[in-house]
Amino acid sequence: MVDARASNELNTIRRFLRLQARGVGLKKTFETLELHERGRDRRTVQAMRLKLEGGAPLSEVFAGLVKDERMQELLVTAERGHHFIEGLEQVLALSTMRRSLEQELRQLARYPLVILTMLFGLGTIYALYIFPKLLAMVELEQMNGMNAVLLSKGFFPGLFLAVVMTAGGLYLCGKRGLIRIPVIERGQRLYVTYLFVSELSLLREGQASIRTIVERLANGEGEVASMAKRVHERMSAGLELEEAARAEPFLDHEVVSLFGVGTVSGELGMIMSLHRDLVFEEMELYWKQLIIKAEPALYGLLTVMVTMMFYTIYLPVQLIMNQL
Missing domain, CATH: 1.20.81.30 (Type II secretion system (T2SS), domain F)
Known part of the structure; x- marks a missing residue:
C-alpha cells in the first residue's frame, strides 16, 4: 500500500512537470490534475490548489507530495533562487532512483527471507520437540570442544541474541557517527x-x-x-x-x-x-553495485546457517550411534 501511494505521488509530480513544460499556467495545471486524480490523490491535489490560491509558497504547496525533509529543503532553496521547476525535477529524479533501488533490494531479499523463515520454523520445531529427546539419549558429560558447545541448550538462543544485539548496535553507532562503516559512508557522502x-x-x-x-x-x-x-x-x-x-x-x-x-x-x-x-549517476551506480555485491554475501550467510543447522541435527544422531 505504501509503494502504491509513493508511486502515485511521483506520477502526480510527473504530470505537473509535463503540463508546465507545455506552457500551462499554475492554477490551470492544478485544476487539470484535480480532474485527473481519483480518491485520496484528488483530495491531496485539491488541498495543494487551495494552498496555492491562499498565497502559500510552492515549496509549502508541494509538501503534500514531497515528504522527505531533505528534499523539501531542496525545494525551498530552488524557490528562493527562482528555479523551482528545476528543483522539482531533481526531487523527482532522486525519488525515482531511491524507489527503484528499494524495489531491487526488496526483490533481492525476498527469497532469502522466505528461506530464512522456513529455516526458523523448522529450527523451532527441532529445538522444542526433537532436540531435547535426542539430548536425553546422549551422555553430554563425556563431550568436549565445539560439539559440547553446539549441543548446549543455550547456544542457539545466545547466538541469535548476540547477532541481533550486534546488528542493532552497529546500526545505532553508524547512525550517530560513533563508528565509521566505509561502505555506508561512501553512499552517504555521495x-x-x-x-x-x-x-x-x-x-x-x-x-x-x-x-x-x-x-x-x-x-x-x-x-x-x-x-x-x-x-x-x-x-x-x-x-x-x-x-x-x-x-x-x-x-x-x-x-x-x-x-x-x-x-x-x-x-x-x-x-x-x-x-x-x-554525481547523480555515480550515486546511482554505487548503490546498484552495492546491491549486486550484497546478493552473494546474503546467500553465503544462508549457506552457513543451513550447514550449521544440519550439522546440529546430525551430531546427536552420530553420538547416539557411537555410544551403542
Whole structure:
C-alpha cells in the first residue's frame, strides 16, 4: 500500500512537470490534475490548489507530495533562487532512483527471507520437540570442544541474541557517527554531496558572490543548511570556499576541488549544474553495485546457517550411534 501511494505521488509530480513544460499556467495545471486524480490523490491535489490560491509558497504547496525533509529543503532553496521547476525535477529524479533501488533490494531479499523463515520454523520445531529427546539419549558429560558447545541448550538462543544485539548496535553507532562503516559512508557522502551541489546550482545568480550563496544556503534547517553554516563560518574566518569545504567529511573530494575552479572562474553555479548529473549517476551506480555485491554475501550467510543447522541435527544422531 505504501509503494502504491509513493508511486502515485511521483506520477502526480510527473504530470505537473509535463503540463508546465507545455506552457500551462499554475492554477490551470492544478485544476487539470484535480480532474485527473481519483480518491485520496484528488483530495491531496485539491488541498495543494487551495494552498496555492491562499498565497502559500510552492515549496509549502508541494509538501503534500514531497515528504522527505531533505528534499523539501531542496525545494525551498530552488524557490528562493527562482528555479523551482528545476528543483522539482531533481526531487523527482532522486525519488525515482531511491524507489527503484528499494524495489531491487526488496526483490533481492525476498527469497532469502522466505528461506530464512522456513529455516526458523523448522529450527523451532527441532529445538522444542526433537532436540531435547535426542539430548536425553546422549551422555553430554563425556563431550568436549565445539560439539559440547553446539549441543548446549543455550547456544542457539545466545547466538541469535548476540547477532541481533550486534546488528542493532552497529546500526545505532553508524547512525550517530560513533563508528565509521566505509561502505555506508561512501553512499552517504555521495547523497549529501548531490544535495549540496544541487542547492548551489539552484541558487546561482549572475552577480552573486560565493559567500552570498553559501550564506543563503545557511539560512535554513537540516543537514545541508548546517553544513553551509559551518562552511560560511570558516569562510568568514578568512578561508576560501575550497579550503572551507574540505573539512566537511560528507562532501566528495572531487566536488570540493571544483569549488576552487568555480571560485576563480566566477562560474561556480554553471559548473555545479553540469557536475550535478555526474554525481547523480555515480550515486546511482554505487548503490546498484552495492546491491549486486550484497546478493552473494546474503546467500553465503544462508549457506552457513543451513550447514550449521544440519550439522546440529546430525551430531546427536552420530553420538547416539557411537555410544551403542
